Amino acid sequence: GQNIDQPTEMTATEGAIVQINCTYQTSGFNGLFWYQQHAGEAPTFLSYNVLDGLEEKGRFSSFLSRSKGYSYLLLKELQMKDSASYLCAVKDSNYQLIWGAGTKLIIKP
Amino acid sequence: IAGITQAPTSQILAAGRRMTLRCTQDMRHNAMYWYRQDLGLGLRLIHYSNTAGTTGKGEVPDGYSVSRANTDDFPLTLASAVPSQTSVYFCASSDSEGEQFFGPGTRLTVL
Numbered sequence: 272g273q274n275i276d277q278p279t280e281m282t283a284t285e286g287a288i289v290q291i292n293c294t295y296q297t298s299g300f301n302g303l304f305w306y307q308q309h310a311g312e313a314p315t316f317l318s319y320n321v322l323d324g325l326e327e328k329g330r331f332s333s334f335l336s337r338s339k340g341y342s343y344l345l346l347k348e349l350q351m352k353d354s355a356s357y358l359c360a361v362k363d364s365n366y367q368l369i370w371g372a373g374t375k376l377i378i379k380p
Numbered sequence: 381i382a383g384i385t386q387a388p389t390s391q392i393l394a395a396g397r398r399m400t401l402r403c404t405q406d407m408r409h410n411a412m413y414w415y416r417q418d419l420g421l422g423l424r425l426i427h428y429s430n431t432a433g434t435t436g437k438g439e440v441p442d443g444y445s446v447s448r449a450n451t452d453d454f455p456l457t458l459a460s461a462v463p464s465q466t467s468v469y470f471c472a473s474s475d476s477e478g479e480q481f482f483g484p485g486t487r488l489t490v491l
Contacts, residue, residue: 275422302478313470313482314423358422362478367438370415370422 273297275371277359282377283349291344291357291374299364305333305344306358308373314358317344346376354378382406384483386471392489393461401456401486403471409481411474412454413438414446416467417485423470429454461490 274296283289295303302321306314320326320335320342332345344357356373363369384405393399405412410431415423425438429448443465445457454473458465466489472480 304479313484315482316479319479360423366478367425367428368423368478368480370424372420372422 273363273369275359275361275369277357277371277374279372280375280377282379283346285349285351285378285380287349288345288347289349289376291346291359291376293342293344293359293371295340295342295359295361295369295371297361297363297369300337301362301364301366303333303335303342304360304362304368305331305342306360308356308358310355317357349378351378351380384471384473384481386469386483386486388486389484390487390489392491393458395461395463395490397461399458399461399488401458401469401471401488403454403456403483404452405454405471405473405481405483406452407473407475407481408451409473409475410451412448413472413474413480414444414454414456415470415472416440416465417470418467426456426469463490466490 277293305317308314318333325334330347335342356375358373359371360368387402413428414426427446429435432451469486471483474480
C-alpha cells in the first residue's frame with residue numbers, strides 16, 4: 272500500500288529552527304510537495320522536489336532523498352505566523368497526490 | 381482574479397438529502413480534484429478530472445458523483461447524504477507542473 276508518515280505534532284520556539292520529516296512508500300514517484308495549512312483555511316503550496324537535494328526558498332528549505340524515501344522541511348527564524356499544519360504529499364505513478372496526515376507545528380514565544 | 385471558489389462555505393444537511401457542492405476556477409487549469417479532510421487523516425481524494433469531459437475515481441468515491449461539462453466547473457454531488465460524510469471538502473485544480481491550488485473549502489455537517 273501507499274503510505275506517507277510525518278510526526279503528528281511538533282513544538283518550537285520563536286526565532287529557532289525546526290525540521291519536519293516525511294517518509295514515504297508509494298507506487299512510483301513523480302515529485303514531492305510541501306503545503307502549509309493554517310487552521311480553518313485551505314492548504315497553500317510551499318515547495319516541490321523531484322530531484323535529490325535541497326531546495327531553498329527564503330526561510331523555508333526542503334530536502335529530498337529518493338533512495339531513502341525521505342524528505343524534510345526546514346523552517347528557519349521561526350515566527351508566530353508559522354504556527355500551522357505542514358502537509359507532505361507525493362505524486363505517484365498515476366500522477367495523483369498521496370497526502371500525509373500533516374504535522375501541526377506550535378510556535379511558542 | 382478569484383482563483384478557485386467554492387459554495388456554500390458551510391452547510392448543515394439532514395441525512396438522506398441530496399446536496400451539490402460547487403467549485404469554479406478561472407485559471408484555465410485542465411485538472412481538478414475533490415478532497416475530503418477529516419481530523420487526524422490526510423486529504424483523501426474523492427474524484428478527479430484530468431480534462432473537461434473526463435472524470436475518475438479517487439480513494440474514497442462511494443456516495444459521491446462528479447461531472448465536468450466545461451473547464452471551469454467541477455460540482456460534487458452527494459446523492460443521499462449520510463453522517464459519515466460530515467467533513468471539510470476542498471476543491472483543487474492544477475496546471476501542467478502538478479502544483480495544486482485549493483479553494484477555501486466547504487464545511488459540511490450531516491445530521
